[in-house]
C-alpha cells in the first residue's frame with residue numbers, strides 16, 4: 328500500500344481523438360485534475376458527450392491518454408487490471424451461466440468451498456437469495472444489474488468503476504438500486520468511481536461529486552456531500568447540494584426559466 332491515502336490521482340490529463348476528417352482532432356479532455364481517496368465514493372457528472380466515459384476508460388486502462396499522469400493505488404496505469412472492476416449500463420452478465428456461476432466467474436482458482444462461501448455472501452448482499460440457479464433471461468433488468476454488482480464485489484477489487492450502471496432501469500428500480508448500493512458500499516468500503524448524467528443520483532450516492540464542463544471538459548467544480556446516509560431526498564441539505572450543482576452547470580430548476 329502506498330503512503331498516500333489516494334486511490335486515484337490524476338494530474339494535467341488531456342485527451343484528443345482523431346476526428347472524422349483528415350488532420351481533424353477532437354479535444355475531449357483538457358487539463359483534468361482530480362483525486363479520489365481510498366474508500367471514497369465519487370460521482371462524476373457533466374453534460375452529455377463531455378467525456379465522462381472517456382475519462383473512466385482512461386483511468387481503467389482501456390484507453391491511453393494523450394498526456395498527463397494517472398496514478399491508481401500509487402502506480403501509473405498501463406492497462407486494465409483485475410483488481411479494478413467495471414460495471415456498465417449494458418448487461419455484462421453471461422447469459423449461458425446461472426447466477427451463482429456468473430458471480431463466481433472470477434473465482435475459478437479458489438477451492439470449491441471458498442468459492443461457494445464468497446458467492447453466497449454476495450448473492451445475499453445484493454438481495455438475490457433464492458435465485459442462485461436462475462439464468463439471466465429469467466431475471467429482470469434490475470436483478471441482472473445486481474448479478475453484475477455481486478460479480479464485481481466477489482472478485483475482491485480495490486476499486487469499482489461504474490459507468491451509468493442504472494441508466495437502463497426504470498425509475499423505481501433505480502431508486503432501490505441506489506439505496507442498496509449505498510448500503511453495500513457502507514459494508515464493503517470499496518473505492519467507487521461512478522459516472523452518471525443524473526445529478527440527483529450523484530447527490531444521493533457520493534461523498535464527492537465532480538462536475539465536468541462542456542467539451543473540452545475539465546473538472547469545473549467539486550461538491551463535498553456531507554449528509555449522513557441513507558440520505559433523505561426531501562432534506563434541506565440534500566436539496567441545497569443538488570441545487571448548487573444544477574446552478575453550477577447553468578441549469579435552472581424553475582419550469583419555463
Ligand SMILES: Nc1ncnc2c1ncn2[C@@H]1O[C@H](COP(=O)(O)OP(=O)(O)OP(=O)(O)O)[C@@H](O)[C@H]1O
Pocket residue numbers: 344345353355373374375376377378379380381382524
Ligand atoms: N474512440 C473515439 N474516437 C473518436 N471520438 C471519440 C471516441 N470515443 C469518444 N469520442 C468522442 O469523445 C466525446 C466524449 O464521449 P464520451 O462517451 O466520453 O462522453 P460522455 O460524457 O460519457 O457522454 P454521455 O453522457 O452521452 O454518455 C464524444 O464527442 C465522442 O464522440
